[in-house]
Amino acid sequence: MSPEDRQKALERHGLTEEPDGYVLSLxxxxxxMRTARALRDQGDEEAVRMLALDASDPLRWEFARIIQISAFTSYIHRLGI
Known part of the structure; x- marks a missing residue:
């Protein structure tokens, strides 16, 4: 995967890469959060707890960041990289 393709994949998942790790965009x-709602609807207990938090709670952002990092990583692996 070229650096340009990697950057596009990061942007597609709403992530930027910083020296300290991945940063989540709006x-x-x-x-x-769309994925978290789908997980909640499937009975995922962690998604239920996270979505019960106030929208301004930093843990909701962290949960969404982890979901997006996981989606990005899965995408890269599907491409065989």
Whole structure:
């Protein structure tokens, strides 16, 4: 995967890469929350707990960030990289 393709994949997942790790954009947060709602609907207890938190709670952002990092990683692996 070229650096340009990697950057596009990061942007698609609402992530940027910083020296300290991945940072989630608003777009990434929204995508992560959509996934969290789908997980909640499937009975995922962690998603239920996270979505019960106030929208301004930093843990919700962290949960969405983890979801998006996982989605990005899965995407890269599906490409065989």
């Amino acid at each position: 777009r990434g947060f929204q995508a992560g």
